[in-house]
Amino acid sequence: MSAKKRMSSNVARGDETTPEDPAKIKADKEREAKEQMSAATWNVTALKMLNGGRLIAAPVAKKLARLSRMGPSANGAPRDRARILDLGGQATCDWAWHCATEYPNTKVYTATTRSQRQLSNSNIHGPANHRQVTVNKLTSLPFKDDQFDLISARNLAHILKSCSENGEDEYDACLAECMRILKPGGYLEFNLLDSDIMNAGPLGQAKSVEFGFSLKTRG
Template identity: 30%
Template sequence: SAQFSFENIFPAAAPTTPPPRFSPLSTRTLPTQSKPFVRRIMGNNHSKPLLNKSLPLGRASRDSQHSNPRTGTSSAVGPRSGTLTDTMTLEPNYSWVDGRRFFDDKDIHYVLPNDVEEIDRLVMQHFILQRAFGANYQAPVKDLLESGIKVLDVGCGPGNWILNMATDYPSSQFVGIDAVDNFPKEIKPGNSIFLQGNVAHGLPFADDTFDFVFQRIMAMAFTTEQWDAVMKEIMRVTKPGGWVELIECDVIPHSTGPMTSAFFAR
């Protein structure tokens, strides 16, 4: 079973205490233009796994710099390995358009490029959002983070959010997962880990694993059907009483002129 185990990765970590019973945060208090969606999971009615726990995590990269020439595996998950590690790799297909690299994989629907320029854009985006919101998160979990909880970043990209959060809250454990391994492999806080996997296929975690699940700017990463599946998976891995924070762009233009209004009226 290719399932993540906190005990194997963070053996010295102390067990976390259940989160206190907060009152649900009303979304009516969140201005739609400036605040992320924050929702507390009050119960876990979706505790049954959406997919088989033996997740199709992909094959190890044959030319991985971390591969073992004798076994074909090391930090990556090889063809005979069922153990999930923080440097496992997938081998998606790519195509090039006007010098930019894109996914060419029927299972990955990310429409933006996947190259060094995109990494730079994502890093800049992280700091812009951090400045715009005045913090890395909006959910009322500061006390929990300071006491020590388990946190998941879905679609972590190059991992800036995880790196910042893991540095700010050393008592908590942070996991980032993304379809591309653009995240740090070695130089990172000891309480952080990065996994490569297609989130649309399911999350490789047991039910009720995380106290706080964070997802940001993933609107163009999933189809409509995949969005429904991903949300169910996020609810499945979030503990009862845990928090889920979603941040997405508002694609509806506001204060438009006549030309823009006419364009979107078509």
């Protein structure tokens, strides 16, 4: 039965509630999708602007682009694809999806903690060459030695602590894991979060001090 007929039946019976308008449902879903994508899109756009229009600043980007243009080997066997790890990134609609789309012959993994996974909609399916891996901590990763050509760690300042509850320096432990799973000659990209604002006015300077105190409190 169509939505229009169901609505007519409800009105005839005097029901208090009427079915949702399909057009409204579609519009609401589109609005929710845009809201979920907007922050990630801004983040990727800003990163590319800082990197001169590139997703990846490291020289390995040239290798990834070359591999993405190559087909199977002469005997038809698939080539060994490069692997990229998005460490601590958002698993949906963010950097890893853009990376997987731009370099289709690579395998892109996003490693997130369980608490991070709860903040994102894991039911959204991305590119076929992207995988999401959930871990308890980023200091213990379920990957083999020498597995990745590139590890991108852009958000560790929001996740790791210099002194965890058990006294562990999570930055040191995470770096050791990165070096273990990184291939010889591979690249590790990461961002440093600095509370100092260059050429700040009175308001900016006050915010800088407040932000620095917050970072110190978080460890």
